[in-house]
Amino acid sequence: MHVVNDGSYIFMWTFPFNVVGNSNLTAWFKTTDHRASRVSAVISQLYATADPGLTKNAHRDVMVSNTDCGCGGACSYDSHECLGFEQPNVSGELDTTQWKVIIAHEIGHGVEKRASGRAYLDYSHSATEPLCRCDHIPNAAIRLHCLQSREFAGAAWAEGFAHFFAAKVFNSPADSDCYLGYYKHAYVKKYVPFSGSYMFLIFPPPLQVSCRGPVRWRVEQCNDPNGATGTEVDWMTFLWNIHVPSEYGNKRTTMTDYHHLRKQACLKAGLSHCHGNWPYHQIDFQKFSGAARDYYGGQSPKYLHIAEMGTLHGVRNGPY
Numbered sequence: 001m002h003v004v005n006d007g008s009y010i011f012m013w014t015f016p017f018n019v020v021g022n023s024n025l026t027a028w029f030k031t032t033d034h035r036a037s038r039v040s041a042v043i044s045q046l047y048a049t050a051d052p053g054l055t056k057n058a059h060r061d062v063m064v065s066n067t068d069c070g071c072g073g074a075c076s077y078d079s080h081e082c083l084g085f086e087q088p089n090v091s092g093e094l095d096t097t098q099w100k101v102i103i104a105h106e107i108g109h110g111v112e113k114r115a116s117g118r119a120y121l122d123y124s125h126s127a128t129e130p131l132c133r134c135d136h137i138p139n140a141a142i143r144l145h146c147l148q149s150r151e152f153a154g155a156a157w158a159e160g161f162a163h164f165f166a167a168k169v170f171n172s173p174a175d176s177d178c179y180l181g182y183y184k185h186a187y188v189k190k191y192v193p194f195s196g197s198y199m200f201l202i203f204p205p206p207l208q209v210s211c212r213g214p215v216r217w218r219v220e221q222c223n224d225p226n227g228a229t230g231t232e233v234d235w236m237t238f239l240w241n242i243h244v245p246s247e248y249g250n251k252r253t254t255m256t257d258y259h260h261l262r263k264q265a266c267l268k269a270g271l272s273h274c275h276g277n278w279p280y281h282q283i284d285f286q287k288f289s290g291a292a293r294d295y296y297g298g299q300s301p302k303y304l305h306i307a308e309m310g311t312l313h314g315v316r317n318g319p320y
């Protein structure tokens with residue numbers, strides 16, 4: 001810990017030992033109080049995670065910052081993963097560092113950006129169905145996107161990855177189930193006795209959401225005949241199922257392979273590399289599965305599993 005000129009603290013961790021191959025993550029924190037301790041606790045848990053997704057032979061650093069955020073809550077911005085240090089209590093809400101899942105989610109964005117490049121985050125593909133929008137979230141500052149909103153596939157993928165990453169940090173791969181403590185209001189399907197039927201009711205956070213699925217939110221609630229959209233929850237369960245469950249054995253994709261495939265998906269989208277510059281934002285399942293077919297082979301268990309899970313979890317392009 002070093003005291004710097006402005007009176008705040010910088011905490012720095014370096015890990016010269018092998019985590020995945022020669023992975024090396026350095027986390028810098030600039031803050032004045034115990035928020036850095038909360039972030040460091042999540043980082044510690046991350047390092048206890050099997051195959052945490054830190055790229056081999058690459059120096060990785062994640063800036064967790066209270067400056068230059070430009071967002072009301074937590075967000076991933078440029079080289080910073082912002083946790084709303086200076087904007088707590090928006091609409092009476094908790095400081096974002098009080099949500100371990102938010103911390104892990106934002107770090108997930110940072111890890112992915114550094115491992116396989118940025119995504120263009122376009123959340124603007126607004127569905128008309130209320131179940132596929134975020135109007136139910138009371139705090140307008142965090143209404144840009146949510147677990148169940150229909151978004152352009154690239155955005156849903158990026159957010160789904162961050163949810164998946166957080167789920168990995170806080171779930172054991174030995175368990176057959178998976179739950180994410182979601183931090184915004186969301187719809188939950190409940191049986192309502194007086195109506196004698198199931199209804200979608202809005203519940204406040206924290207919400208226990210299955211990351212094992214399948215949820216198939218896009219397919220069941222907001223299908224899109226154009227097929228280039230997705231929801232965050234579907235991408236989360238898809239990624240969980242291609243990577244984690246032990247019953248899938250050698251069908252599973254490692255994090256190293258995942259990032260390779262994601263980079264190849266960006267090449268298939270006509271990019272020289274994954275980046276967030278308009279208008280190249282249409283990485284989607286079709287490009288990802290195409291990359292998997294090229295890399296693993298069209299009859300390989302890993303490719304066939306990705307194709308099967310893409311359909312099952314509703315991230316596959318096209319109408320269902």
Ligand SMILES: [Zn+2]
Nearest residue numbers: 105109159162
């Ligand atoms: Zn996010």
